[in-house]
Amino acid sequence: MNRKLIIRVLGAILCIEAIAMIPALAVSFVHRDGDSMALGVSVLLAGIIGVCLFFGVKTDKSSHLRLKEGFIIVALGWFLLSLFGALPFMLSGILPRFEDAFFEAVSGFTTTGASVVTDFDHFPRGVMLWRATTHWIGGMGVLVLTLALLPKLTGRTAHLVKAESPGPSLSKLVPKTGETAKILYSIYGVLTAAEFIALVLLGLSPYDAVIHAMATAGTGGFSNYGASIAAFQSVPVEMTVSLFMFLFGINFALYFKFIMGDHIKAFYRDEEFRWYFFIVVLSVVSISLLNLGYYHGDYLTSLRYTVFTVCSTISTTGFVVTDYSLWPVTSQMIILLIMLIGSCAGSTAGGMKVIRISMVFKMSRRTIRAAGHPQKVEVVRIDRKAVDETTLSQVAQFALMYIAVWLVGAFLLSFDGKYDLLTHLTASLTCVSNVGPGLGAVGPVYNFAGYGIFSKLVSSLLMLFGRLELLPMFIMFTRSAWHQY
Amino acid sequence: MRIIVIGAGKVGYALAEHLIDEEHDVTVIDRNEDVISRCSSSLDVLCLKGNGANAKILLESGVEKADLVIAATENDETNMLACLISKRLGAPYTICRIRDPEFNESQMLLQNELGIDVAINPERATALEISRLLRYPFAGSIESFAKGQVEMVEFRASEKDPFIGIPVKKLSEDIPSMPKVLYAMAERNNQVMIPTGDFVFMPGDRVFVSGDMLKITEYFRFLGRNRQKVRSVMILGGGRISYYLSRFIVPMGIHVTLFEMNQEKARALSELLPKVDVIWGDGTDEDLIEEQGLSQMDAFISLSNRDEENLISGLHASRCGVPKVIVKNSRLTHLDILSDLGLDSVISPQFITTSTILRYVRARGNRYGTKIERLYRLVDGKAEAMEFIAVKGEPYIGIPLKDLVIRKGTLVAVIVRQNKVIVPFGNDHIEAGDHVVIISCESGVSDLNEVVYR
Numbered sequence: 001m002n003r004k005l006i007i008r009v010l011g012a013i014l015c016i017e018a019i020a021m022i023p024a025l026a027v028s029f030v031h032r033d034g035d036s037m038a039l040g041v042s043v044l045l046a047g048i049i050g051v052c053l054f055f056g057v058k059t060d061k062s063s064h065l066r067l068k069e070g071f072i073i074v075a076l077g078w079f080l081l082s083l084f085g086a087l088p089f090m091l092s093g094i095l096p097r098f099e100d101a102f103f104e105a106v107s108g109f110t111t112t113g114a115s116v117v118t119d120f121d122h123f124p125r126g127v128m129l130w131r132a133t134t135h136w137i138g139g140m141g142v143l144v145l146t147l148a149l150l151p152k153l154t155g156r157t158a159h160l161v162k163a164e165s166p167g168p169s170l171s172k173l174v175p176k177t178g179e180t181a182k183i184l185y186s187i188y189g190v191l192t193a194a195e196f197i198a199l200v201l202l203g204l205s206p207y208d209a210v211i212h213a214m215a216t217a218g219t220g221g222f223s224n225y226g227a228s229i230a231a232f233q234s235v236p237v238e239m240t241v242s243l244f245m246f247l248f249g250i251n252f253a254l255y256f257k258f259i260m261g262d263h264i265k266a267f268y269r270d271e272e273f274r275w276y277f278f279i280v281v282l283s284v285v286s287i288s289l290l291n292l293g294y295y296h297g298d299y300l301t302s303l304r305y306t307v308f309t310v311c312s313t314i315s316t317t318g319f320v321v322t323d324y325s326l327w328p329v330t331s332q333m334i335i336l337l338i339m340l341i342g343s344c345a346g347s348t349a350g351g352m353k354v355i356r357i358s359m360v361f362k363m364s365r366r367t368i369r370a371a372g373h374p375q376k377v378e379v380v381r382i383d384r385k386a387v388d389e390t391t392l393s394q395v396a397q398f399a400l401m402y403i404a405v406w407l408v409g410a411f412l413l414s415f416d417g418k419y420d421l422l423t424h425l426t427a428s429l430t431c432v433s434n435v436g437p438g439l440g441a442v443g444p445v446y447n448f449a450g451y452g453i454f455s456k457l458v459s460s461l462l463m464l465f466g467r468l469e470l471l472p473m474f475i476m477f478t479r480s481a482w483h484q485y
Numbered sequence: 486m487r488i489i490v491i492g493a494g495k496v497g498y499a500l501a502e503h504l505i506d507e508e509h510d511v512t513v514i515d516r517n518e519d520v521i522s523r524c525s526s527s528l529d530v531l532c533l534k535g536n537g538a539n540a541k542i543l544l545e546s547g548v549e550k551a552d553l554v555i556a557a558t559e560n561d562e563t564n565m566l567a568c569l570i571s572k573r574l575g576a577p578y579t580i581c582r583i584r585d586p587e588f589n590e591s592q593m594l595l596q597n598e599l600g601i602d603v604a605i606n607p608e609r610a611t612a613l614e615i616s617r618l619l620r621y622p623f624a625g626s627i628e629s630f631a632k633g634q635v636e637m638v639e640f641r642a643s644e645k646d647p648f649i650g651i652p653v654k655k656l657s658e659d660i661p662s663m664p665k666v667l668y669a670m671a672e673r674n675n676q677v678m679i680p681t682g683d684f685v686f687m688p689g690d691r692v693f694v695s696g697d698m699l700k701i702t703e704y705f706r707f708l709g710r711n712r713q714k715v716r717s718v719m720i721l722g723g724g725r726i727s728y729y730l731s732r733f734i735v736p737m738g739i740h741v742t743l744f745e746m747n748q749e750k751a752r753a754l755s756e757l758l759p760k761v762d763v764i765w766g767d768g769t770d771e772d773l774i775e776e777q778g779l780s781q782m783d784a785f786i787s788l789s790n791r792d793e794e795n796l797i798s799g800l801h802a803s804r805c806g807v808p809k810v811i812v813k814n815s816r817l818t819h820l821d822i823l824s825d826l827g828l829d830s831v832i833s834p835q836f837i838t839t840s841t842i843l844r845y846v847r848a849r850g851n852r853y854g855t856k857i858e859r860l861y862r863l864v865d866g867k868a869e870a871m872e873f874i875a876v877k878g879e880p881y882i883g884i885p886l887k888d889l890v891i892r893k894g895t896l897v898a899v900i901v902r903q904n905k906v907i908v909p910f911g912n913d914h915i916e917a918g919d920h921v922v923i924i925s926c927e928s929g930v931s932d933l934n935e936v937v938y939r
Contacts, residue, residue: 067526158529175487175510175531388518 004057011053012146013077018047028126035124038091046084070159075472082106088127099456106460108134110467113221113318113436116449120226128224132211139218139348140188148181163472167345171253187255192217195244216244219349221318221436228320242311249315249343271383272355283310287331314338316350318436325443350434359395406432409462416455431462487551491537491567492558493520495835512546538566549575557582572600607838612729622809623710625829630922635899637695644688654682664703666696667908669898677867679896697906715783721768722789723754731758744768784809870924873933877917881937887911889937894926
């Protein structure tokens with residue numbers, strides 16, 4: 001195993017985390033909410049340890065990263081990132097217990113947005129900004145950021161991006177991984193800035209706008225208000241946030257194609273986008289009609305809340321404008337389904353990803369057809385190109401494992417005897433899919449504060465499993481991963 | 486540069502690997518899913534699955550913005566088509582691998598009509614390399630620099646050689662009669678070293694000396710090595726390399742005995758090569774080749790399709806006392822083992838093709854800012870030789886080399902000034918416009934002022 005290289009990359013990750021904390025530190029100096037000390041100590045700790053690891057170890061330029069090591073770096077890196085990311089919460093005394101702080105940090109980096117915070121009124125603003133920053137970094141991925149900033153750390157960096165980026169296959173934009181990472185982050189940055197400007201123009205304070213723009217960009221869902229977006233009670237704000245949640249659920253490669261001269265056809269020619277768009281429209285239409293009764297026949301009100309909730313759920317953001325657990329049961333069921341599906345591969349969103357759902361759908365259709373014609377040869381096509389059978393079988397296995405992780409998670413959560421089955425099932429799903437709110441006791445107007453230590457740690461793990469798309473986490477638990485060779 | 490490599494076989498893969506090291510943006514196109522997934526997981530390149538002669542795939546790879554297209558698939562026709570289409574789509578420069586001798590006949594016409602800027606024939610290039618080795622049978626390998634004015638010859642030091650056991654800096658004092666050449670590199674236990682003044686050669690080292698042709702010849706005459714001259718050669722296998730090789734060496738007055746198992750092929754060869762003794766039979770049959778006079782041969786060249794067969798035959802020939810044995814190896818790695826067994830000249834067509842193509846890419850790259858005129862890969866890629874042109878106004882100009890700092894692991898091997906070759910010693914200096922050949926054990930040198938500075 002290439003221990004030295006792994007340690008160096010982990011060091012680089014910590015350095016980047018320290019740098020990412022600096023804006024929060026600056027804000028804490030301005031507002032003097034008493035969190036400067038906590039953030040300062042966190043920056044120093046992460047920075048010093050990061051620099052020591054990065055510069056303390058010498059690696060060969062020629063040393064290559066093996067595929068397995070790529071997975072290990074990603075899994076360990078995210079774990080470390082969350083550990084150090086929890087420091088500001090603990091040290092500032094907002095979440096003094098380790099499991100709470102760790103849960104909050106994991107929830108931030110995995111862009112879940114599930115929270116254990118109950119008191120939003122006395123939340124120091126510096127740490128609050130850090131809470132939103134974790135979303136922004138976690139959305140596109142910290143290793144992608146590392147590669148964008150530190151080129152030529154090692155050969156074969158594609159492994160790292162592959163292990164961190166969501167979706168069944170990695171779509172590089174340009175030949176070099178480092179360049180691809182830079183382009184992705186530029187697109188990400190521009191879109192975030194666009195949302196920030198839009199929100200400021202709609203009358204939000206710059207501080208609120210930054211927090212909500214970063215939380216939308218990472219499709220996270222942390223708000224600095226307990227009531228989430230509902231705190232603003234403004235239709236334009238809701239629609240803007242909805243639009244951006246929808247946009248951040250699209251594969252970023254399409255934005256690149258859009259800029260490179262494909263214009264609007266980059267989107268409608270992409271099969272995954274068409275599925276995504278179709279699912280959103282279908283969900284919005286059906287839920288808004290189902291909710292007519294609940295909203296006393298006021299279709300516009302129904303549409304307003306439905307659009308926001310659907311965009312928030314399918315993009316796995318988890319912002320809340322209304323308590324959808326009061327909606328008709330069928331509407332709630334649709335919400336759960338799109339929670340499972342999630343958005344496009346190569347976006348910042350979670351879930352199983354639309355492309356996988358469409359492949360599973362086409363595979364099932366093929367199996368059913370083949371039942372009558374066993375000799376028939378049929379390929380599964382995406383974007384009119386045949387998908388090879390290895391990818392298909394990987395996708396099918398992923399779907400099964402995903403559901404297994406969800407159910408096992410729910411089983412483990414059920415030891416926490418306080419709540420009913422619906423709570424445990426949706427809590428597990430919302431963690432694996434990185435959404436945030438579930439139903440029942442973890443519903444839109446509640447959060448995870450009521451769970452015990454064990455359940456919080458299980459949920460944290462579930463979020464990491466979901467964000468890293470299972471494999472890196474599973475590999476960590478195999479013996480061969482730690483085998484010296 | 487933006488480079489598209491079509492076909493990621495042995496040559497394509499090795500090319501892509503080197504091009505990335507040289508910081509180019511590489512896109513690889515191959516039809517085989519497995520090859521593509523191997524490339525995308527181990528190389529930092531953009532991979533596309535599809536036929537390289539398909540305009541749609543080429544457009545997808547951004548051919549219109551590419552600086553260079555290299556077609557290196559197994560199939561000549563695909564390569565030619567790919568180059569033709571790429572050129573029409575706007576690629577400014579194309580390099581094409583063409584191996585069929587039939588196409589070779591009409592090469593100029595094809596090149597002009599198809600828009601191929603460089604056509605590489607791996608078999609022909611390999612045959613050329615072998616013929617050079619036959620000219621200097623004592624050498625394991627020969628490289629020529631600066632348009633052939635300077636040569637670097639590799640040979641294995643033996644106990645009888647006079648320079649054994651004397652530090653390099655004392656050689657000219659202790660053996661004044663020995664012609665002055667530059668000891669450019671030494672390989673010992675698979676480690677390539679640049680000899681410093683205190684370096685002492687040991688028997689068994691692979692020694693690389695460089696100098697102009699005259700000096701080199703004198704040097705080997707002094708060592709008593711040029712007495713062997715190749716007059717008769719036995720070749721195993723009647724493939725394309727054998728055909729080209731026979732065409733090259735028969736006019737040099739060398740007698741060729743060629744073994745081919747396939748009767749029709751043997752007939753065809755005998756038709757094409759009238760002066761060659763073509764034997765229809767299995768060249769690995771010891772009795773048969775002994776009957777044809779193996780032990781009297783000056784050289785034995787094994788060029789069959791099977792690497793293992795080549796190696797065994799080569800070992801056998803060298804045990805029978807054939808002074809020069811050359812074997813072809815296309816697939817096997819860890820060739821270092823072979824030199825322990827006494828096989829110094831192992832030829833790999835893939836390696837030669839890759840080096841040749843890289844040389845063209847380098848020359849092309851000059852326009853885009855790299856200062857290297859030409860690049861040579863030495864000792865299985867463990868070292869590199871680079872040709873630079875010294876630029877006016879650089880800090881190293883006009884200063885004796887002994888007063889300059891020279892980067893570790895590198896050596897100023899040769900200076901060519903107005904067609905005069907200077908083997909540089911401490912008092913020599915570099916002038917503007919000089920061609921300077923640098924030898925380096927590590928890659929990553931891209932400018933002369935990274936090697937010599939004050």
